[in-house]
Amino acid sequence: MKLGKIAQAAGISLPGSAMPTPAASASGPQSGADIEITGFAIDHRKVAPGTVFGAFQGAVVNGEDYIAAAIASGASAIVARPEASVEGALHIASDIPRRTFAALAAQFFGPFPKTIVAVTGTNGKTSTVEMTRQLWRMAGERAASIGTLGVTTPDESVSTGLTTPDIVTFLSNMSGLAREGVTHVAYEASSHGLSQYRNEGISVSAAAFTNFTRDHLDYHGDMDDYFAAKMRLFDEVVADDAAAIIWTGAGEWTDRVIDHAKRRGLRLFTVGDHGTSLRLVSRTPTQLGQTLEIEYEGQKRMINLPLIGAYQAENALVSAGLVLATGGDAAMVFDGLARLQPVRGRLERAAITQTGAPVYVDYAHTPDAIEAAIAALRPHVSGRLITVFGAGGDRDHGKRAEMGRIAAEKSDIAIVTDDNPRSEDPAAIRAEVLRDAPGAREIGDRREAIFAAVSEAGRDDIVLIAGKGHEQGQIIGSGDTMRILQFDDVTVAREAASPGAKAQ
Numbered sequence: 040m041k042l043g044k045i046a047q048a049a050g051i052s053l054p055g056s057a058m059p060t061p062a063a064s065a066s067g068p069q070s071g072a073d074i075e076i077t078g079f080a081i082d083h084r085k086v087a088p089g090t091v092f093g094a095f096q097g098a099v100v101n102g103e104d105y106i107a108a109a110i111a112s113g114a115s116a117i118v119a120r121p122e123a124s125v126e127g128a129l130h131i132a133s134d135i136p137r138r139t140f141a142a143l144a145a146q147f148f149g150p151f152p153k154t155i156v157a158v159t160g161t162n163g164k165t166s167t168v169e170m171t172r173q174l175w176r177m178a179g180e181r182a183a184s185i186g187t188l189g190v191t192t193p194d195e196s197v198s199t200g201l202t203t204p205d206i207v208t209f210l211s212n213m214s215g216l217a218r219e220g221v222t223h224v225a226y227e228a229s230s231h232g233l234s235q236y237r238n239e240g241i242s243v244s245a246a247a248f249t250n251f252t253r254d255h256l257d258y259h260g261d262m263d264d265y266f267a268a269k270m271r272l273f274d275e276v277v278a279d280d281a282a283a284i285i286w287t288g289a290g291e292w293t294d295r296v297i298d299h300a301k302r303r304g305l306r307l308f309t310v311g312d313h314g315t316s317l318r319l320v321s322r323t324p325t326q327l328g329q330t331l332e333i334e335y336e337g338q339k340r341m342i343n344l345p346l347i348g349a350y351q352a353e354n355a356l357v358s359a360g361l362v363l364a365t366g367g368d369a370a371m372v373f374d375g376l377a378r379l380q381p382v383r384g385r386l387e388r389a390a391i392t393q394t395g396a397p398v399y400v401d402y403a404h405t406p407d408a409i410e411a412a413i414a415a416l417r418p419h420v421s422g423r424l425i426t427v428f429g430a431g432g433d434r435d436h437g438k439r440a441e442m443g444r445i446a447a448e449k450s451d452i453a454i455v456t457d458d459n460p461r462s463e464d465p466a467a468i469r470a471e472v473l474r475d476a477p478g479a480r481e482i483g484d485r486r487e488a489i490f491a492a493v494s495e496a497g498r499d500d501i502v503l504i505a506g507k508g509h510e511q512g513q514i515i516g517s518g519d520t521m522r523i524l525q526f527d528d529v530t531v532a533r534e535a536a537s538p539g540a541k542a543q
């Protein structure tokens with residue numbers, strides 16, 4: 040495809056073109072319009088002849104340092120800041136190179152599925168995109184989801200390693216899905232992904248907000264900065280006529296999201312106790328799920344959701360909002376809610392101990408999520424709630440003591456263990472988690488901790504294993520010495536619960 044055609048479709052002017060744009064312009068030895076483009080890359084090691092290379096300043100290295108190497112490998116054009124030095128290829132200069140790159144790449148990779156929706160929020164993104172995919176599938180659509188669980192299509196699920204893949208992977212996945220006949224995609228927009236323009240250039244018909252609490256302050260600095268990253272979804276990423284599906288239970292943050300959506304002129308669709316589009320009138324836990332009374336378009340309905348916990352009801356209703364706001368049929372959506380399958384690693388019942396106590400695996404890795412997971416299980420415990428959890432290394436330190444405090448306060452027994460120590464000393468992470476957790480036990484080895492919890496559990500107790508959910512490994516070390524040791528909470532829980540189980 041010719042660069043001129045790509046740039047024109049993206050609204051970016053190349054030298055000699057009549058169409059100026061304030062954000063980006065191009066200069067270089069030739070106009071560039073006639074250059075035949077073969078691909079897009081953000082890593083110079085993936086550049087082939089005819090590639091457009093995006094040279095971005097990163098958290099670890101400066102991609103501009105690889106411009107010469109990219110040109111040596113055949114890059115035809117470089118998207119970089121105006122001050123970057125580019126010799127021997129067209130310099131597409133931009134003050135926000137990641138955005139300009141995304142806009143160009145999207146023209147190259149399209150067409151994309153017709154209905155694309157995005158979900159942001161501190162917790163609940165994976166659950167919500169997964170439930171949205173399920174609701175569409177039950178309504179007969181060919182649907183997929185992209186997020187922490189990877190790319191899930193009607194036929195398979197493939198891991199990408201990140202919640203929000205890099206822009207090139209994201210756009211090529213999207214076009215691959217379109218080629219497979221997928222028409223509906225729900226994707227997870229993480230704050231890292233949003234601040235790094237990893238998901239741009241496509242037409243997003245609706246965006247949802249689940250909640251906003253502490254996480255990732257290692258990367259974002261403070262809550263306002265973290266929130267601003269998330270708000271790019273509503274301010275810039277979604278289409279002009281998109282819908283904004285907003286959970287109303289997030290206090291002042293809900294009001295702030297509503298302000299952003301209004302300012303952008305989006306169609307507001309509020310969901311929750313105070314939702315005006317989809318109202319949650321009441322919620323009653325049942326043995327295996329919960330009954331939700333909801334009100335939609337003036338009509339009240341009862342839904343038997345086959346999942347436990349307030350948080351799962353919230354995510355399910357936000358998913359319903361996404362499907363309804365993008366043209367889904369109400370009767371099908373509400374019938375679908377009663378048939379939702381559990382999301383992997385989110386309050387997944389992994390085993391029943393020899394004494395009859397259920398063992399749940401959950402992905403809670405923030406203070407708010409630990410609280411939500413415990414609250415979900417509380418109505419189902421007549422004995423003790425035993426929580427096994429830890430905090431990840433090389434991530435927000437400030438959340439650790441808060442996670443410990445909440446787990447110790449809200450559980451009957453809290454066991455602090457390891458969860459992906461990465462480059463840090465695991466004992467030091469545990470010490471931070473234990474700081475405000477009086478009475479909590481410390482068992483560093485995660486397998487031993489799970490075995491201890493399971494052997495402690497009596498008939499009326501429940502065990503919660505939090506933090507790793509669907510993850511398949513324990514990440515130890517970083518850089519060249521990084522290793523991932525196979526570890527799956529569900530498998531270990533089953534081993535611990537089997538007759539004659541031994542930790543070693």
Ligand SMILES: CC(=O)N[C@H]1[C@@H](OP(=O)(O)OP(=O)(O)OC[C@H]2O[C@@H](n3ccc(=O)[nH]c3=O)[C@H](O)[C@@H]2O)O[C@H](CO)[C@@H](O)[C@@H]1O[C@H](C)C(=O)N[C@@H](C)C(=O)N[C@H](CCC(=O)O)C(=O)O
Nearest residue numbers: 081082083095097098099100102105201202203205229231
């Ligand atoms: C902090 C962070 O988000 N880093 C991600 C980001 O890195 P960056 O842009 O800062 O990249 P960098 O490593 O400094 O390099 C800068 C540029 O030089 C390029 N480069 C680099 C080296 C080289 O030899 N050649 C080269 O061209 C890189 O491709 C990059 O474009 O872009 C990289 C490429 O897309 C990601 O792999 C990398 O994710 C790292 C591995 C990571 O751990 N990210 C986590 C924190 C993350 O993103 N998590 C979120 C949120 C999770 C959630 O709450 O759900 C997620 O969306 O997964």
Ligand SMILES: Nc1ncnc2c1ncn2[C@@H]1O[C@H](COP(=O)(O)OP(=O)(O)OP(=O)(O)O)[C@@H](O)[C@H]1O
Nearest residue numbers: 161162163164165166187350401402403408411412
């Ligand atoms: N709506 C919610 N409110 C509070 N806590 C929630 C909510 N949804 C999920 N959680 C908690 O957060 C955990 C992670 O859920 P999920 O994977 O859906 O979130 P996420 O936003 O995708 O997380 P990540 O940022 O790691 O990708 C759950 O296991 C649960 O403990």
Ligand SMILES: N[C@H](CCC[C@H](N)C(=O)O)C(=O)O
Nearest residue numbers: 404430431434458459506507
């Ligand atoms: N996407 C989240 C997942 C954290 C999961 C937890 N197991 C950990 O390693 O901290 C992150 O990268 O912060």
Ligand SMILES: [Mg+2]
Nearest residue numbers: 164165187202
């Ligand atoms: Mg996720």
